[in-house]
Amino acid sequence: MTTAPVISAARGTIAIRSENLCRHYRMGETLIRAVDGVSLEVRAGEFVALLGSSGSGKSSVLNLIAGLDRPTSGSVIVQDRDLAKLSREELAKYRLHVVGMVFQSFNLIASMTLAENVELPLRFAEVDRSKRVSLAREALERVGLRARMDHRPSELSGGEQQRAALARALINRPQLLLADEPTGNLDSHTGTEIMDMVREFNEQLGMTVVMVTHERALAERYAQRMIFLADGKLIDDRANVPTATTAGVPGGRA
Amino acid sequence: MKLPDLTELALRNLRESVLRNSLTTIGISVGVASLVAMLSLGTGLQQLFSQRLAKSGLFDTVFVSSRRDLRGMGREEERKGPTPGESRVLDEPARQEIERLPNVKEAYPDIRFVTELRYDDKPHLTMISALPLSAKSNDAFDGMQGGFFSSDTAAEAILQKSFAEELLGKIPPLGAPEPNVAELAKPLLGKELTMRYAQRQAAPAPQPPLRASEATSADDSIAGAAYSVVSREQKLRIVGISDLDPETMRGPTRAKVFLPLRLAESLHVMQPTDLREISRAATDQPVYASISVRIKNPAQVQVVEEAIKKMGFNTFSILDASNSLRQVFRVLYAFLGIFGSLALAVASIGIVNTLVMAILERRREIGIMKAIGASDGDVKKLFFAEAGAMGILGGIVGVFLGWAIGQVINFGTNIWLKSQSLPPEHFWAVPLWLVGFSIGFAFLVSLVSGLYPAARAAKLDPVQALRYE
Ligand SMILES: Nc1ncnc2c1ncn2[C@@H]1O[C@H](COP(=O)(O)OP(=O)(O)O)[C@@H](O)[C@H]1O
Ligand SMILES: [Mg+2]
Numbered sequence: 276m277t278t279a280p281v282i283s284a285a286r287g288t289i290a291i292r293s294e295n296l297c298r299h300y301r302m303g304e305t306l307i308r309a310v311d312g313v314s315l316e317v318r319a320g321e322f323v324a325l326l327g328s329s330g331s332g333k334s335s336v337l338n339l340i341a342g343l344d345r346p347t348s349g350s351v352i353v354q355d356r357d358l359a360k361l362s363r364e365e366l367a368k369y370r371l372h373v374v375g376m377v378f379q380s381f382n383l384i385a386s387m388t389l390a391e392n393v394e395l396p397l398r399f400a401e402v403d404r405s406k407r408v409s410l411a412r413e414a415l416e417r418v419g420l421r422a423r424m425d426h427r428p429s430e431l432s433g434g435e436q437q438r439a440a441l442a443r444a445l446i447n448r449p450q451l452l453l454a455d456e457p458t459g460n461l462d463s464h465t466g467t468e469i470m471d472m473v474r475e476f477n478e479q480l481g482m483t484v485v486m487v488t489h490e491r492a493l494a495e496r497y498a499q500r501m502i503f504l505a506d507g508k509l510i511d512d513r514a515n516v517p518t519a520t521t522a523g524v525p526g527g528r529a
Numbered sequence: 530m531k532l533p534d535l536t537e538l539a540l541r542n543l544r545e546s547v548l549r550n551s552l553t554t555i556g557i558s559v560g561v562a563s564l565v566a567m568l569s570l571g572t573g574l575q576q577l578f579s580q581r582l583a584k585s586g587l588f589d590t591v592f593v594s595s596r597r598d599l600r601g602m603g604r605e606e607e608r609k610g611p612t613p614g615e616s617r618v619l620d621e622p623a624r625q626e627i628e629r630l631p632n633v634k635e636a637y638p639d640i641r642f643v644t645e646l647r648y649d650d651k652p653h654l655t656m657i658s659a660l661p662l663s664a665k666s667n668d669a670f671d672g673m674q675g676g677f678f679s680s681d682t683a684a685e686a687i688l689q690k691s692f693a694e695e696l697l698g699k700i701p702p703l704g705a706p707e708p709n710v711a712e713l714a715k716p717l718l719g720k721e722l723t724m725r726y727a728q729r730q731a732a733p734a735p736q737p738p739l740r741a742s743e744a745t746s747a748d749d750s751i752a753g754a755a756y757s758v759v760s761r762e763q764k765l766r767i768v769g770i771s772d773l774d775p776e777t778m779r780g781p782t783r784a785k786v787f788l789p790l791r792l793a794e795s796l797h798v799m800q801p802t803d804l805r806e807i808s809r810a811a812t813d814q815p816v817y818a819s820i821s822v823r824i825k826n827p828a829q830v831q832v833v834e835e836a837i838k839k840m841g842f843n844t845f846s847i848l849d850a851s852n853s854l855r856q857v858f859r860v861l862y863a864f865l866g867i868f869g870s871l872a873l874a875v876a877s878i879g880i881v882n883t884l885v886m887a888i889l890e891r892r893r894e895i896g897i898m899k900a901i902g903a904s905d906g907d908v909k910k911l912f913f914a915e916a917g918a919m920g921i922l923g924g925i926v927g928v929f930l931g932w933a934i935g936q937v938i939n940f941g942t943n944i945w946l947k948s949q950s951l952p953p954e955h956f957w958a959v960p961l962w963l964v965g966f967s968i969g970f971a972f973l974v975s976l977v978s979g980l981y982p983a984a985r986a987a988k989l990d991p992v993q994a995l996r997y998e
Pocket of ligand 2: 334
């Protein structure tokens, strides 16, 4: 693989820190505390799982880290950037260059081919066309979809779509990979395939990974740390030794 | 995002919902077409009018009359200047003096009288006027049958179509189609007319010329009147039948029969002015009711007018009329423009509607783009690009459409003109500036229409957009 590893934040330094992070929604009379005073730290190069039942605030925390949303109070600091203090423009730049995201529902643009989907962040980054094409091809090759680059998402299986989404998240070489239930719509075999890829990015490219999941088993197999949320509050934060090893899992890259 | 990327994405998005976007674009085209149609009609009409006026010689002509002529134009200045009785007489020396003024091409007297013409032994009373040879280039003689006068002194006549009809007893009833000039010309060309007229003759003068006393008072000279009126006949050969009316501008005093200028002069026909300038007859020096002065360059009309006024005559030129005509065209233009823009304004509502619909439909897509790093500005520009692309496409199609409509109408009208044996006209012009202006205007209107949808799309909250399937 020619994709160069990301060497920005040295392993072990603090990549993400939140302090008393809150995100409240007002629904008429009632106040919904989606995130309610969460303080956490993620070190650079770490693979962290955010666990909790549905509605516990996992996605809300992830969106705050991703700079897609702003905290009601408290702070999120990602690699020395206080996200609450960034302008909308600066937040967009931050999402473009620092963060790569994958979602449960893949979120590829249906009217574009895989290659076009994957190179879309490069358009926002104003990268030259010729360079874009080769970078997109390279990223698709990494996830084993080079042959399908001119297909539309609807022509692909769920696993293939999620691989394309991973390629897109990777294309700007971000330091942070944020995944919101990436295997939620996939069968267990395909899910494993995706998770192996995520772990590969974590290990080979040095990306910091924060993954939301409600499957504790999945977290135990891949995450180095598990953070538990309930009702918007952090209730547990414990280290974990991933049981799946790089060599030991069948499937790997297709 | 860079412009080529924006354009590419915008066009691909437009293709995604082809039907809706085409309909919106067609709406813009129709708006632009109506704008182009209206303005090109205005431009064409103005061009046609200006050409007509320029060719008619009216733009480079100044009409000069004596201030003695109480039937003058009734202008303010007449009251300020010397009393009519004291002011200068418009006679041959005055004409020559005017002709010597700088920028003057020629100055010829307007000879115009009502008299009897006999054709086929039937008398016809009509207004006759004299034309210089230079009138040949007058647009009014474009569709003429036969030819112009062979010389300035030839005993020849050109008839206006309606007089030809009268001679042949073929006056069509009101509303009926006009007979063809060619048909009228066949039996008339080369035929002879007999003109009966009253000739003014100086009686042998018992006293020396009365010039000095006349200059101070016109009234006392009647006593010294000494001239006679002799009835004369002059044979005229019909050489041309003019289809159009060369003297439309003159209204009820317009002539139906035209003679060569020098011939008319030599006849010394008794003219209405002679009655008041009665004493002049004794001198045998012609006095003119008015003189037409042709100017070399229409731009010099005003200067020449001033110079002639200083000599003590009244002047009138079409320039004053053309100024107000230009005003009329400006108003017409604004009116047509507003009318044309109205359709475009309606079309712009279509753009707003289409783009707002697109935001609702592409909510998730906008959320995705923001999640992967698109800024508010990127999203805004994308919607602007879509609006702009519809505007430019609609503008181009619209200009073509407007041009085509104009061509069809022009073509149709010319077929009709031809059936009426009238020369074809080009009253529809799409100048290049109008093409550029229309497309630019459509682009601008579409961008303005895109303002609200683009701002709304840019403000979209990505978290909300991604929450809903
Ligand atoms: N825009 C919103 N308006 C109101 N309530 C919201 C909004 N977004 C999230 N919530 C609420 O916040 C809580 C946490 O949501 P979320 O972070 O999506 O949970 P999870 O991802 O853990 O399932 C839920 O109760 C949800 O209903
Ligand atoms: Mg969630």
